[in-house]
Amino acid sequence: MKYSMFIFNFFFWVCGCIILGVSIWIRVNEDAQEDLNIDSSLFAGVDLMIAVGSIIMVLGFLGCCGAVKESQCMLLLFFIGLLLILILQITAGILGAVYRSKIDVFVNQTLVETTKKLQSTEPQYQTLQMNFGKLEQESHCCGVMAGPTDWGTNLYSKDFKACECPQSYNKPDVCISYDRKNIYKKTCGTVIINYLKDHMIILMGIAFGLAVVEIVGLGFSMGLYCQINRK
Template sequence: LAGLGTLGLGLWLRFDGAVSELIALHGGTNNFNIACYLLIAAGALMSLIGFLGCCGAWRLSQGMLVAFFIILVLVFCLELACAIVAYSHQDLIRRYIDNSMYETIQEYYAINPEYAAVFDRIQNEFECCGVKSYRDWLHSSWGRDLVGRTELGIGSSSIGKVPRSCCNEDGLRDYPTNCGVSFDKLELWTYEPFLHTKGCSDALYESAYKNLDIAIATSVIIGALQLIGMFLSMLLCCWIGTEAKRNSDY
């Protein structure tokens, strides 16, 4: 069961669109795919190990049960180490993702259509804009007003446009054809009622934390199953040894 759960996790990470899009923002798709395939392979291996344990129990083979126990201990220790590293470095992971999103806005959105499409999809799906807020687009080569509105006496740092994917329902209704991209006539904050005000970083992590309880519960169940498997395999192994010794005495 633990192996099938790991296999399912690897398949989900590999083929889930939202996860793949986040990884694509930093150009790490190849490494991410390799990691997913390794996770899939680990799940398949764990399933095979479980089958080995079942065969050992069925055939009453001490050798197969000992091998099953040793491999299960190694897998459990590896999973525990990965969980500890992920938990202790969660702030670093968040900074990495935030920096990737900032880099996309500031450099790649204007020149790379694939990056632009990924970020637009995230902003649409999570109803967010920018990394921390829509003001992040003022620091991008795509969104800021390079000329400035000197006739209004306003510096260019406060004027700029945002993608259409930043617009909320009011914005799409009042600006059906040019929402966001036409918001460079006045200071950007004047268009705030028409924009998603939440940053995509917070929106993504809020969405992730909604499923955190399920992830924790699943991890605890998998870990408990592995511990039970270790205990039962050693218990059965000891029983087989005792029975073999008893039979030899006769």
């Protein structure tokens, strides 16, 4: 039982590292698009999973030490901490499921202001326009929700290249002809919505998938605690 508990907690610590790494990766990708004014509440579940991953790493180490030293105090702390983590993790999964169903509404609301800034000719919005242009080139999309019209008169600037398709992507399912320009067919609003939904699925999969592992850990820790008590 002792060595089984140690092996379990080692893998549990590795799971904490994975949760923390994936959650930070999702958050960093979101921060790269912060100029798009996407509501940060959409990432409440991700922030919660970062906290969960950090605590799981600490608990995994605590469980390993408690098993090897046969410390009832450490095992009890591990049990209580793991129970709290399980509750937080299920909450994060539920948050992910709730916000995933509302992503379309949130994105449509928050990107309205971005459309106005894309159409502006004022210098303070040039950084936003440059960043959005990079997003268009990387994601092969054009405009926010309505396509090239979201750029207004900026679309006809001689330096404007963001929406234009290169020859290698000049295909009917990727590019369309608009006012004598070959531009990307897909809107960036659709790309952003799909991006958020896909990452919410990753979040929910991690949260609910590892809940089973944590329940096993609760059984191991309490079993070893009772054996030490009888001993």
